[in-house]
Amino acid sequence: MTLRKGRIDTESFVNCIIEGIEEKKGLEIICLDLSKFNIAICDYFVICHGTSRRHVGAIAESVEEYVKKHTGAIPSRREGTENSEWILLDYLDVVVHVFRDEVRNHYQLEELWADAPSKSKKAFNIKTN
Numbered sequence: 001m002t003l004r005k006g007r008i009d010t011e012s013f014v015n016c017i018i019e020g021i022e023e024k025k026g027l028e029i030i031c032l033d034l035s036k037f038n039i040a041i042c043d044y045f046v047i048c049h050g051t052s053r054r055h056v057g058a059i060a061e062s063v064e065e066y067v068k069k070h071t072g073a074i075p076s077r078r079e080g081t082e083n084s085e086w087i088l089l090d091y092l093d094v095v096v097h098v099f100r101d102e103v104r105n106h107y108q109l110e111e112l113w114a115d116a117p118s119k120s121k122k123a124f125n126i127k128t129n
Contacts, residue, residue: 008071010093014044017096020066021048026059026098032113042095047109049099053084060087060098067091 008016014031021029026048034040050056060081067073077090085103089096097109110118 010043013067013071013073013091014046014094016067016070017046017063017091017094019070020063021046021059021096021098023066024050024055024059024062026050027101028104030110030118032110032118034113037115042090043093045095045097045109045113047097047099047104049101049104051101053100056087056098056100057081057084060084060089060096063089063096063098 018029018031027050029046029048032045032047033043034045035043048059050059060078064075064078073091075089075091075096078088079090080087085100086107087098089098099107099109
């Protein structure tokens with residue numbers, strides 16, 4: 001179960017995730033808004049990639065640490081940490097996908113949800129370092 005200190009809105013939560021990704025230089029960060037789809041399992045997908053398995057693992061770890069520190073939330077489920085090709089962090093209303101670059105290109109998750117509005121970090125007014 002996702003635990004949060006106080007209740008922050010979903011967009012602020014997504015901001016926090018993106019900041020965690022940026023801490024480890026995650027690449028091509030995109031957020032897909034799935035909230036209008038009745039079949040969607042969550043409100044947002046946050047997708048990024050790293051250049052190696054070690055980089056992917058570091059990004060996912062950074063997201064978990066950053067989100068826990070700033071919101072108290074922990075993922076309800078975590079998958080893919082064994083091989084770090086594609087790590088999924090499930091925060092119930094937001095699911096984070098951290099890919100190795102070749103794996104992201106292969107699965108093209110953004111294309112599967114091409115009808116979903118996408119937002120860049122600029123759309124969420126993310127502070128960049």
